[in-house]
Amino acid sequence: MTPLEILYNGVVERGGKMMQKGKISNGVTRRKFIQKLIKASLAIVIGVSWFARKATPRKFVRALRVKKYPGSLRPLRDICKQSKWSG
């Protein structure tokens, strides 16, 4: 910024508009702009990593039990009898 751009009390002329020194547009300071930029970048990084984690298939998920058996229930019979199934 050249001294000529400074008109009075820190007011500068930029692009034909009169602005307060340290502002990059009306109402937004450079510091706020950088803060917003950092927040947006962080949100993007967190969002992408969350999505990547979600999208990657997990190898081991413990299934939760259901209380009701979808088929029919029968009483426990004589367990001493050998099973008819192989194995």
Place this chain on the structure above:
Amino acid sequence: MCLIEPGQSGECRVRINIDGVLRTVVYGFPCSLNIDPIEKKPLFHFLPGTGILSIATVGCNLHCLNCQNWEISQANPEDSRAVFCPPERLVELCRESRCLSLAYTYTDPIIYYEYTFDTAKLARQANIRNVLVTAGYINKEPWEKLLKYVDAANIDLKGISDDFYVRICSATLKPVQDALLVAKASGILVEVTNLIIPTLNDKDEQIRELSRWVKVNLGRETPLHFSGFTPKYKMQHLPPTSLKTLEMAREIAISEGLDYVYIGNVRSKEGENTYCPGCKTLLIERKGYFILQNRLKDGHCPDCGREIYGVWK
């Protein structure tokens, strides 16, 4: 691994995606609960002559065209009948019936994993041994976690080619081989079963390759069972396995250097017995699931003193 859409069940039919949460409908609901001779699993080197409380729920993660238990393995839970038996009750039943061990079998314990895991944990605390009879089609992480509570396993090695697993079982070979390696490395007792199906996996070379793989990767002491096939499910057009084929398979496996090779599902003069790999003397004589004589002395051959692989008491 199968992707389960909301409201749908997986390949095994018993795991359901309900509003994004994976649920198992068979936890605590076995469709079969019986005491079998341990030789029926088959386990020949683990507490011989004892009864074992054996359970299964419906469903399976494989769909073998030759499945011997297809009525329960390929059944929908909605169409099946089960008993309510939570893990605590199973352990109680085991104690009441004085069984030394509990088997998770018939279908595949992998599809009722949570039920198996919780029961095995409780059983271990109660000094009851846990036995898995499985096809070993499981990822490494849950497998290692489960094996911490397991004492013995009979794992199927259904064939030695990926093509066989893909065509006949809707699965692949590599995960099964990996599961066998992990199980053996974990220190549990491992026995292997190969069901011989005429025309599909009964060639000399296939049996030789399978036996060699077992010997090289699991060790010569690993018992290998060749079981006879019975025409069932979608393979009723094939004949049963002949005794001659099974005996030929046994001879090949022994010539490849395996110490303990057995024949199952048929009566055989020598194929059901355990012989000492050192002095060749008869150690355990069996007939079907019965022990006719057991000459082992504290797990050693009484004649030459050689230690015999197994858990004997």
